[in-house]
Amino acid sequence: xxxxxxxxxxxxxxMGLTAQQYVVLKGQVIVPxxxxxxxxxxxxxxxxxxxxxxxxxxxxxxxxxxxLERYELRFEQEGSLTKSVTVDTKNAKxxxxxxxxxxxxxxxxxxxxxxLPMKYAGPVGDINFHHSNGRMVVDxxxxxxxxxxxxxx
Numbered sequence: 777x778x779x780x781x782x783x784x785x786x787x788x789x790x791m792g793l794t795a796q797q798y799v800v801l802k803g804q805v806i807v808p809x810x811x812x813x814x815x816x817x818x819x820x821x822x823x824x825x826x827x828x829x830x831x832x833x834x835x836x837x838x839x840x841x842x843x844l845e846r847y848e849l850r851f852e853q854e855g856s857l858t859k860s861v862t863v864d865t866k867n868a869k870x871x872x873x874x875x876x877x878x879x880x881x882x883x884x885x886x887x888x889x890x891x892l893p894m895k896y897a898g899p900v901g902d903i904n905f906h907h908s909n910g911r912m913v914v915d916x917x918x919x920x921x922x923x924x925x926x927x928x929x
Contacts, residue, residue, distance in 0.1 A: 797843045799865045799877045805835035805851055806884040813854040815885070820848040843868055843877065848899065856885040857894065857920075861901040869910030879903065879912065894920040 805815050817829040817837055822845055829849075831837050841847070843865040850860045863879060870877040881903065888894075897919040904913050 802838040867905035
């Protein structure tokens, strides 16, 4: 009886260690037509690392990564305003019958104004998930501020 309980407990522990859930962050970067420079996408993982993400096709991205983490995706293109989006996957529950939670969103870059250079005050989007049901919640903040070249800061 004791052996069976220990064996059962060992199996449950092993299953828990290998059953880490993953999320897929995917979407497309939409750029101004007249700007031909490549887009660079970097992903900050918590406070620990920074990863460069390769775009494919017409600015599409797909990142498979561990859940229960906070990510900041930064979209940069010479001639466009840099945008960043934060994604907190803490409560991202996968849908029934699916192996991964897919988080899909697009990002549209705006051309940089050379006369009055602006930047975003912070991340333009904050994606997180409701603690009770895992529903995606998106907060948008497209506030712009003058860049340091104009203000001298």
